[in-house]
Amino acid sequence: MAIAGKIPTMKYLRKDKLPHIWCPGCGHGIVMQALVRALHNVGVDQDKTVIVSGIGCSSRASGYMDFDTIHTTHGRALAFATGIKMANPELKVVVLTGDGDASAIGGNHLIHAARRNIGLTCICLNNNIYGMTSGQFSPCTPANAMATTAPYGNIDPSFDLCKLVQAAGASYVARGTAMQVRMLEKYMTNALKNDGFSFVEAIDQCPTYFGRKNKLGDPYAMMKRQQEMSVPASKAAAMTPAELDGKYVVGELWSSPRPEYAVSYNAVIEKAGGR
Amino acid sequence: MPSASRVLMQGNEAILEGAIAAGMRFYAGYPITPSTEIAELAAERLPRVGGRFIQMEDEIASMAAVVGGSLAGAKAMTATSGPGFSLKQENLGYAVHGDIPCVVVNVQRMGPSTGLPTSPAQGDMQQARFGSHGDYGIIALTPSSVSEAYYLTIRAFNLSEQYRVPVILLADEVIGHMREPVALPDASELTVVERRKPSLPKGQHKPFAPDEKGVPTLPNFGDGYRFHVTGLIHAEDGFATSNPKLVDKAVRRLTNKIQDNLEEIYQAEQRNIEDADIVVFAYGGTARSAQRAVRMAREKGLKVGFYRPITIWPFHDEMVRRAVAGKKAVIVPELNLGQMAREVERVAHGTTTVIPVTKVTGEILTPAEILTAIEGVR
Numbered sequence: 001m002a003i004a005g006k007i008p009t010m011k012y013l014r015k016d017k018l019p020h021i022w023c024p025g026c027g028h029g030i031v032m033q034a035l036v037r038a039l040h041n042v043g044v045d046q047d048k049t050v051i052v053s054g055i056g057c058s059s060r061a062s063g064y065m066d067f068d069t070i071h072t073t074h075g076r077a078l079a080f081a082t083g084i085k086m087a088n089p090e091l092k093v094v095v096l097t098g099d100g101d102a103s104a105i106g107g108n109h110l111i112h113a114a115r116r117n118i119g120l121t122c123i124c125l126n127n128n129i130y131g132m133t134s135g136q137f138s139p140c141t142p143a144n145a146m147a148t149t150a151p152y153g154n155i156d157p158s159f160d161l162c163k164l165v166q167a168a169g170a171s172y173v174a175r176g177t178a179m180q181v182r183m184l185e186k187y188m189t190n191a192l193k194n195d196g197f198s199f200v201e202a203i204d205q206c207p208t209y210f211g212r213k214n215k216l217g218d219p220y221a222m223m224k225r226q227q228e229m230s231v232p233a234s235k236a237a238a239m240t241p242a243e244l245d246g247k248y249v250v251g252e253l254w255s256s257p258r259p260e261y262a263v264s265y266n267a268v269i270e271k272a273g274g275r
Numbered sequence: 276m277p278s279a280s281r282v283l284m285q286g287n288e289a290i291l292e293g294a295i296a297a298g299m300r301f302y303a304g305y306p307i308t309p310s311t312e313i314a315e316l317a318a319e320r321l322p323r324v325g326g327r328f329i330q331m332e333d334e335i336a337s338m339a340a341v342v343g344g345s346l347a348g349a350k351a352m353t354a355t356s357g358p359g360f361s362l363k364q365e366n367l368g369y370a371v372h373g374d375i376p377c378v379v380v381n382v383q384r385m386g387p388s389t390g391l392p393t394s395p396a397q398g399d400m401q402q403a404r405f406g407s408h409g410d411y412g413i414i415a416l417t418p419s420s421v422s423e424a425y426y427l428t429i430r431a432f433n434l435s436e437q438y439r440v441p442v443i444l445l446a447d448e449v450i451g452h453m454r455e456p457v458a459l460p461d462a463s464e465l466t467v468v469e470r471r472k473p474s475l476p477k478g479q480h481k482p483f484a485p486d487e488k489g490v491p492t493l494p495n496f497g498d499g500y501r502f503h504v505t506g507l508i509h510a511e512d513g514f515a516t517s518n519p520k521l522v523d524k525a526v527r528r529l530t531n532k533i534q535d536n537l538e539e540i541y542q543a544e545q546r547n548i549e550d551a552d553i554v555v556f557a558y559g560g561t562a563r564s565a566q567r568a569v570r571m572a573r574e575k576g577l578k579v580g581f582y583r584p585i586t587i588w589p590f591h592d593e594m595v596r597r598a599v600a601g602k603k604a605v606i607v608p609e610l611n612l613g614q615m616a617r618e619v620e621r622v623a624h625g626t627t628t629v630i631p632v633t634k635v636t637g638e639i640l641t642p643a644e645i646l647t648a649i650e651g652v653r
Contacts, residue, residue, distance in 0.1 A: 017514065047499040052343075063503055063514060068496040070346065071505035072339065073369050079336035083343025083351070084496060086327050087301045091347060091497050109339075112332035265327055272322035 012036045012046065014066045021060055023131075025211075025219030027178040027204025031125050032061045034181050034202070035094070038188030049092040052081040054101035056132045057206075058125035061096050075106030078113040081120050089262035093119065094192070099126040099140035103159050107139075110161075114168035117196035118261035123188065124161060124199065127206035135209030142246065146213045161201050166254045171196035173254035178204035179227040180250070187252060195260040203230070203248055279458040286421045286450040287312035287354075289457055290380055291320060293428030294352055297467055299378070300326035301349035303340035305333055305359060308392045309448045310382040313354035334362035338379070342370045345377045346504065348470075348495035350432055354380035357390060360399055360406070367441055368407030369506045371529060374483065374491050376435040376470065378428070380444040382451035383559075385610075385637045394637030395448035397559055397610040401617075403443045404588045410526055412533030414540055415443040415588040419562040421455035427585070433468040434540060438532060439490050445587060447610070449560030449639060470495075477501065483525075484511040489532035533589050542585040545598060547573070551580030552603045553652055556595070556619055558584050561608050561640050568608075568645035579649055587615070592622040600626035604652045608632035608645045628652075 013036065022028050039049070049067045053059035055074035062069040072080040081095045102110050102124045113120060129147060130136040137147035139159040147154060166173045172194040174187035184202055191198035205211060205222035216222045226248070233251035236244060269275055284292070291313050294302075302317035314330065321328045326349075331337040337353045344351040355363060360381045370377055385391035386398045399406075403415045414434050418424040424446060431442040473480040473492050482502045483491045491511075494500040507515035508522045516522065533540065546569070548554060553572075557565030562583045572579040582598050582605075584591070599605040599619065605627050607616035616631035623629055632648045634640050 046501060048497055050347075050496045063505070066501055068501055069503045070343075070496075071503070071507065072342075073365055073506055076335065076339040076366065079331065079339035080343035082329065082331070082336070083301070083303055083340030083345075084347040086303075086329050086340065087344035087347035087349035087351065088495075088497055108332050109336055112336070262327075265322075269322040269325060269327075272319075274322045275325040 007037055007040045009033065009036055012039060012066055013064055017064050020064055022057060023208045025205070025207040026057070027127060027206070027223070028058050028061060028125055030178040030181055031123070031184065031202040031204055032064065034184040035123060035188055036065070037185045038192055041185070041189040042192045044092065048090060049094065050084055051094050051096060052077045052084065053096040054098065054106060056098040056101045056130065058098040058127070059096055059101060075101050075104070076109065077101065078106060078109040078120065078122065082113060082118055085119055085262055086265070089119070093121070095120050095122040097122065097124050099124060099128065100130045100138035103139040103161055110165065111168040114165040114170040114197050114199065116261040117169055117171050117258055119195055119197070121191045121198045122200070124201045125204055126161070126201055127204050127210060129206050129210040131206045131209050135213055148213070162199065162253050165199045169197070170199045170254065171257050172198035174252045175201040175203065175248060175250050177223070177226045177230055177248065177250065178202065179223040180230070183250070190252065194255070194257060195263070196258060279460050281456050281458050283454055284421055284457045285312060285454050286424045286446065286452060287382065288316055289421045289425040290354070290428045290444065290446065291316040292459070293425040294378065294432065295320055295324060296462065296465055297350065297429040297432035298469070299350045299352050299432060300324070301341070301344035301351040302326070302328045302353065303331050303337040303344065303351070304353050305331055305337045305355070307334070307356045307359045309384055309451050310354040310356045310380060313380060334359040335365060338363040338366035341377045342366055342373070342375050345375050346496050348497065350376070350436070352378040352380065354382065356382050356384045357386045357399060358388070360402065364407040368409065368411065370441045371407065371411045371413060372506055373504050374439040374493060375441070376439050377441050378431045378435055378444060379441055380446060383445065383447040385635070391637040393448070395560060395610060395639055396635070396637070397447055397561060398614070399445065400587065400611060400614040403445050410530055412440070412530040413443065413588055414438070414440055414533060414586065415445045416585060417445045417559040417587045418450050419559050419583065421450065421453055422457045424450055425457050425459070429465060429467070433466065436468045436470050437490070438536060438540070439493065440533065445559070447560045473500065481511040482513045483509060485528055485532070488536055489528050537589050537591060540586055540589060541591045541594070543591065543594065544583040544585060546581040548580035548582065548598050550578055552578045553649055554580045554582055554599050554602050554605045555645065555649065556582045556599070556605055556607045556615070557609070558587055558615065561610055564640050564642045565608050565645050567642035568649060571642060571646050572649045577649060590618050590622070595619060596622045596626070599623050602627045604628045604630050606630045606632055606645065606648050608640050608648070610634055610640065
């Protein structure tokens with residue numbers, strides 16, 4: 001695998017749409033590059049791949065990528081993507097979504113896309129905050145953290161999206177941090193190789209809103225902190241819930257291939273005597 | 276009819292059969308009374324013709340999937356009713372803004388809110404035009420028989436492809452659940468409009484550049500054009516812009532592409548308008564009672580004309596004005612509190628007296644009720 005090697009990154013980006021709109025120190029560019037590398041690793045056909053995104057900072061990534069791309073409505077990327085995949089199962093469909101987009105307004109679509117095991121590769125860029133609207137807490141904001149809509153500290157417990165989608169039926173689930181970007185690339189590569197619903201949660205940093213509000217230092221300090229908070233899945237297995245409190249379990253968390261939804265529908269067509 | 280087969284059909288069934296005849300091959304839906312038969316039949320019929328059906332997790336998702344399916348190249352549709360139609364407005368607006376063809380059937384039931392789920396109504400007439408936020412144009416068609424539901428569904432797909440716009444088939448519970456004979460034509464007799472493909476190669480083609488009718492030619496995903504679609508206001512290249520001139524052009528085009536092609540889009544049935552003192556303006560299921568009332572009135576020697584818009588949106592201001600201006604009165608029976616009477620009033624602009632005949636009991640308007648209104652004109 002071409003991990004850490006040099007790849008023709010610009011082949012996969014729309015040069016004329018750069019520079020991107022993300023703030024200095026934002027982690028989304030790092031995650032987007034990991035995805036570009038993963039797409040390269042699997043020998044992606046740029047003409048037969050659709051990048052679907054929702055609304056929010058991370059969802060702006062679709063506009064920078066040289067594929068068929070669609071920036072949909074808030075939370076609905078997976079539902080649009082489901083229609084794309086069902087109408088033309090030959091297409092490779094990648095979904096980019098943020099933590100608020102995927103787990104709050106889009107939570108219903110997330111669990112049902114996972115349940116169906118439809119062939120979508122969903123990358124959730126989790127920066128713990130609604131960045132585009134300038135710093136409100138999301139379902140992935142840690143408890144007690146500060147946000148503009150939690151001025152006295154957040155009392156909402158944080159969502160473990162990987163556990164959620166695994167329980168719902170996703171066939172590949174992994175989590176990594178922007179700091180450990182080569183691991184993210186590996187997870188995304190394996191996610192793209194899985195025919196069914198794959199979910200990769202990429203923990204990254206929002207220095208402008210989450211970092212500043214919570215006095216977490218500069219972007220590098222935030223990344224370093226996220227790395228320190230991460231525990232490999234193998235190690236986590238032997239840890240108590242109390243020990244895991246406030247940690248991110250990283251690694252390939254679940255891989256259990258099962259029939260992909262659009263392929264299963266081929267059997268429906270056959271039963272009905274179609275085509 | 277030599278090549279036609281005569282079949283007894285339910286309205287909802289006719290809608291689904293019309294859709295399949297028009298080439299619909301992707302359906303995403305969610306169960307809701309009184310439209311559910313359309314989804315059930317789609318699930319049964321689509322795989323038989325190599326199409327695909329999916330029951331989504333909610334109304335919002337089914338509209339999103341329809342938009343995605345259309346961009347992936349399929350003629351796509353969904354069907355719903357009041358509460359579901361409200362939920363679909365978000366992604367319906369997206370389809371309008373992205374020039375994405377699709378057909379949305381709304382078998383209207385009594386509202387507001389959960390209302391009377393199994394009772395007929397025509398309460399979504401204005402919502403069909405203005406339900407999503409912002410300014411835009413849209414097409415809505417109102418069938419008043421089972422046979423017309425079949426043919427109008429085909430027309431809905433044709434208009435949708437031709438103008439790259441969502442088309443609402445604005446039916447009502449009366450039409451959706453009624454059974455009538457339909458003369459099904461041979462496939463060769465139908466006009467089916469296929470999606471236009473770009474004539475220029477990638478690099479030269481601008482996906483949102485309008486033709487002389489104001490309609491762009493988008494490729495399908497997977498065609499190799501690698502283009503971008505967004506709900507942000509976008510320029511002809513598909514990418515977001517906030518340049519005031521380009522924003523103005525983009526937003527006005529969405530309304531103009533419908534208004535400028537009004538003559539091609541609009542259909543109405545007009546009877547005995549010329550010599551009439553009174554015109555009855557009615558649409559959808561209510562038009563049936565209205566037509567009967569007009570006949571009864573004429574038998575009594577009253578000079579009554581009949582105007583039935585088949586295309587309800589866009590509204591043909593000029594044609595309606597010509598039909599009603601100077602008449603003693605125009606009677607507008609409808610199963611709401613005067614939603615289209617308001618439009619007639621607007622275009623009549625004081626040239627006649629507009630008399631709304633409204634009913635929100637969950638029952639249909641009877642011919643006798645409309646006749647009473649006709650006879651009441653002094």
